[in-house]
Amino acid sequence: xxxxxxxxxxxxxxxxxxxxxxxxPGAEPKPKDTETAPKDAPAETKPxxxxxxHAFEEPPLHRWGGLRLTAxxxxxxxxxxxxxVATRFNGTARGLNAGLTVSNNPALSDxxxxxxxxxxxxxxxxxxxxxxxxxxxxxxLDPGTFLYGETLVLPDFAGIADNGYADGFRAQSVTKSxxxxxxxxxxxFETPRARGTWHxxxxxxxxxxxxxxxxxxxxxxxxxxxxxxxxxxxxxAPRADxxxxxxxxxxxxVGAGFDIQYHVHPRVDVVGGFSLGLVTGKQKLQYRxxxxxxxxxxxxxxxxxxxxxxxELAGFLGSVTDTQALSQLDAAASLIEDNASxxxxxxxxxxxxxxxxxxxxxxxxxVRAWALVNAATEMRPTSEALATTTTGFAYAVSSYRKTExxxxxxxxxxxxxxxx
Amino acid sequence: MNTxxxxxxxxxxxxxxxxxTSCNSSQPTQNESQVxxxxxxxxxxxxxxxxxxxDSAAQPVYCEQIFILPGVPERISGxxxxxxxxxxxxxxxxxxxxxxxxTTVGVAGVYTxxxxxxxxxxxxxxxxxxxxxxxxxxxxxxxxxxxxGSPVYAAxxxxxxxxxxxxxxPSTYDFTVHKGDTIIVRARKIRVQDYVSALVAPFxxxxxLSLKLSGSLTINGAVANALGTTQSxxxxxxxxxxxxxxx
Numbered sequence: 001x002x003x004x005x006x007x008x009x010x011x012x013x014x015x016x017x018x019x020x021x022x023x024x025p026g027a028e029p030k031p032k033d034t035e036t037a038p039k040d041a042p043a044e045t046k047p048x049x050x051x052x053x054h055a056f057e058e059p060p061l062h063r064w065g066g067l068r069l070t071a072x073x074x075x076x077x078x079x080x081x082x083x084x085v086a087t088r089f090n091g092t093a094r095g096l097n098a099g100l101t102v103s104n105n106p107a108l109s110d111x112x113x114x115x116x117x118x119x120x121x122x123x124x125x126x127x128x129x130x131x132x133x134x135x136x137x138x139x140x141l142d143p144g145t146f147l148y149g150e151t152l153v154l155p156d157f158a159g160i161a162d163n164g165y166a167d168g169f170r171a172q173s174v175t176k177s178x179x180x181x182x183x184x185x186x187x188x189f190e191t192p193r194a195r196g197t198w199h200x201x202x203x204x205x206x207x208x209x210x211x212x213x214x215x216x217x218x219x220x221x222x223x224x225x226x227x228x229x230x231x232x233x234x235x236x237a238p239r240a241d242x243x244x245x246x247x248x249x250x251x252x253x254v255g256a257g258f259d260i261q262y263h264v265h266p267r268v269d270v271v272g273g274f275s276l277g278l279v280t281g282k283q284k285l286q287y288r289x290x291x292x293x294x295x296x297x298x299x300x301x302x303x304x305x306x307x308x309x310x311x312e313l314a315g316f317l318g319s320v321t322d323t324q325a326l327s328q329l330d331a332a333a334s335l336i337e338d339n340a341s342x343x344x345x346x347x348x349x350x351x352x353x354x355x356x357x358x359x360x361x362x363x364x365x366x367v368r369a370w371a372l373v374n375a376a377t378e379m380r381p382t383s384e385a386l387a388t389t390t391t392g393f394a395y396a397v398s399s400y401r402k403t404e405x406x407x408x409x410x411x412x413x414x415x416x417x418x419x420x
Numbered sequence: 421m422n423t424x425x426x427x428x429x430x431x432x433x434x435x436x437x438x439x440x441t442s443c444n445s446s447q448p449t450q451n452e453s454q455v456x457x458x459x460x461x462x463x464x465x466x467x468x469x470x471x472x473x474x475d476s477a478a479q480p481v482y483c484e485q486i487f488i489l490p491g492v493p494e495r496i497s498g499x500x501x502x503x504x505x506x507x508x509x510x511x512x513x514x515x516x517x518x519x520x521x522x523t524t525v526g527v528a529g530v531y532t533x534x535x536x537x538x539x540x541x542x543x544x545x546x547x548x549x550x551x552x553x554x555x556x557x558x559x560x561x562x563x564x565x566x567x568x569g570s571p572v573y574a575a576x577x578x579x580x581x582x583x584x585x586x587x588x589x590p591s592t593y594d595f596t597v598h599k600g601d602t603i604i605v606r607a608r609k610i611r612v613q614d615y616v617s618a619l620v621a622p623f624x625x626x627x628x629l630s631l632k633l634s635g636s637l638t639i640n641g642a643v644a645n646a647l648g649t650t651q652s653x654x655x656x657x658x659x660x661x662x663x664x665x666x667x
Contacts, residue, residue, distance in 0.1 A: 141515075141516065144665065168516065216516055218602065221648030222661060226533075228505075
């Protein structure tokens with residue numbers, strides 16, 4: 001989290017505390033503990049018969065308990081989810097190569113919760129939903145300078161010169177996480193200044209990644225396909241290469257956590273907590289690669305075919321008759337692993353301040369971190385061979401590897417909750 | 421009182437949130453215009469000729485080929501007027517598709533699609549005062565030596581040389597681009613069999629074999645160091661493709 005965000009957090013916390021601190025300490029009645037629940041799942045601890053003595057005190061629970069609805073927004077930074085999509089060769093003089101990754105930009109996200117506060121200090125049942133979608137692009141376009149390594153595609157025919165280099169690319173990484181929790185919460189301990197609450201229950205977790213890149217040969221500077229050649233230049237213009245991997249995980253599991261609430265003022269609490277979960281489920285993995293190559297077919301029997309090198313291609317394009325014998329073909333590969341079992345871990349921690357603004361309306365400001373460990377898997381072929389099919393050419397993949405990816409979200413949460 | 425404090429706190433909070441999300445320090449990209457000048461030339465190793473003006477209406481220009489040894493003609497590198505097809509495209513900054521700025525493809529002319537023509541060799545050198553084989557009764561004046569790509573030699577052979585043309589301009593084709601744009605230039609020589617008979621017949625094969633087409637770009641008057649091939653091979657109907665990204 002940036003220094004700027006920390007300052008915003010501190011300032012917002014001060015703003016929350018300021019109206020309360022501005023009041024005469026003696027004028028505020030001693031706080032009535034009316035809820036026992038985690039940070040956003042408060043439950044009543046005092047009997048329903050207590051009467052509000054101040055406009056800022058929460059009214060008692062109903063006979064059926066109470067319902068607290070919570071909504072919050074945050075713009076978490078994404079850590080550990082940078083996706084490699086290209087390299088950049090910095091020249092022979094320096095001999096340096098740089099890896100280029102799509103860094104996920106913070107995206108405004110929201111979350112919701114509903115807590116049924118059970119009567120008679122029986123605890124609370126908490127429903128929570130979190131959803132984060134992060135779409136981040138990366139683009140480098142440097143026409144005529146072929147120094148961007150095509151990381152995501154199969155190497156054989158990558159790049160116009162089949163050397164794996166493009167003069168530009170556009171990449172995009174989409175990361176989506178969603179979690180639904182149903183948990184039971186109950187007070188673990190309580191003192192006049194602090195209260196601890198444990199919670200445990202079920203959770204459903206979904207996490208998906210979609211990383212793709214299109215690699216260009218924008219200015220290949222091949223010999224021109226102009227008259228006297230009558231070949232349509234569009235047919236032989238270098239097509240862009242494309243690589244993509246996708247991972248979709250969805251599973252169910254259990255989790256538990258602990259929250260602590262410390263009263264620093266009758267209407268202001270410092271809160272913190274953590275939650276751990278283990279989820280098992282099914283995963284679908286996909287990989288796609290599409291590169292291109294040129295094929296020269298001898299017009300004379302026996303019509304031999306050759307895949308020209310780059311210099312041979314330039315020679316063919318310089319000849320009017322040889323240009324007519326050229327064609328451009330796809331070399332595509334796809335790999336799917338469907339319905340594979342997979343396990344992921346779900347860690348969360350937070351701390352911050354909560355303030356009671358009016359009756360049962362609470363405002364909270366948390367610094368929150370949420371990590372999904374091994375929730376995505378990148379699948380890549382490691383051995384393949386170009387095979388002839390009835391429709392053209394395709395790669396036959398003989399082996400592949402899988403790499404686990406984790407993601408961590410961190411940011412400042414600002415939310416409201418209201419109890420009915 | 422509490423209501424006032426609450427509303428004040430809410431206002432400050434909203435201001436803080438707005439400040440935290442609205443401070444964007446990115447600046448608009450510069451989009452300065454640049455004037456690009458494109459020119460083509462064709463050069464070959466040409467025989468030389470001594471030429472004179474005459475008072476003959478039937479042959480106003482008379483030339484004799486220069487030999488350094490018996491049977492060995494003198495040759496110098498010189499320009500050659502040659503027709504070519506050409507196309508100029510631009511890839512705007514941040515885009516991946518070419519936009520054609522100018523093209524000769526499909527343009528009608530003496531040689532359809534080959535409406536661009538390189539300039540002839542206008543260089544004049546000092547030549548012999550009188551011909552070696554003058555025609556009796558004809559007066560010779562204005563002696564000079566020219567290369568075979570000269571309009572003087574073309575006048576001697578009564579060949580018609582199309583005027584120099586680069587997309588409608590006699591010398592350079594000027595157009596405007598913006599910083600970050602990439603210019604792609606493609607050009608291709610007309611085939612010998614389509615051109616020579618109408619130009620400077622009889623055209624010795626050596627000149628054709630040594631004919632190289634070149635292209636050059638200047639950006640705001642400065643020569644641009646383009647990527648790609650700015651000079652063609654000698655081979656018939658070969659061409660050039662080069663690109664330059666304006667910085």
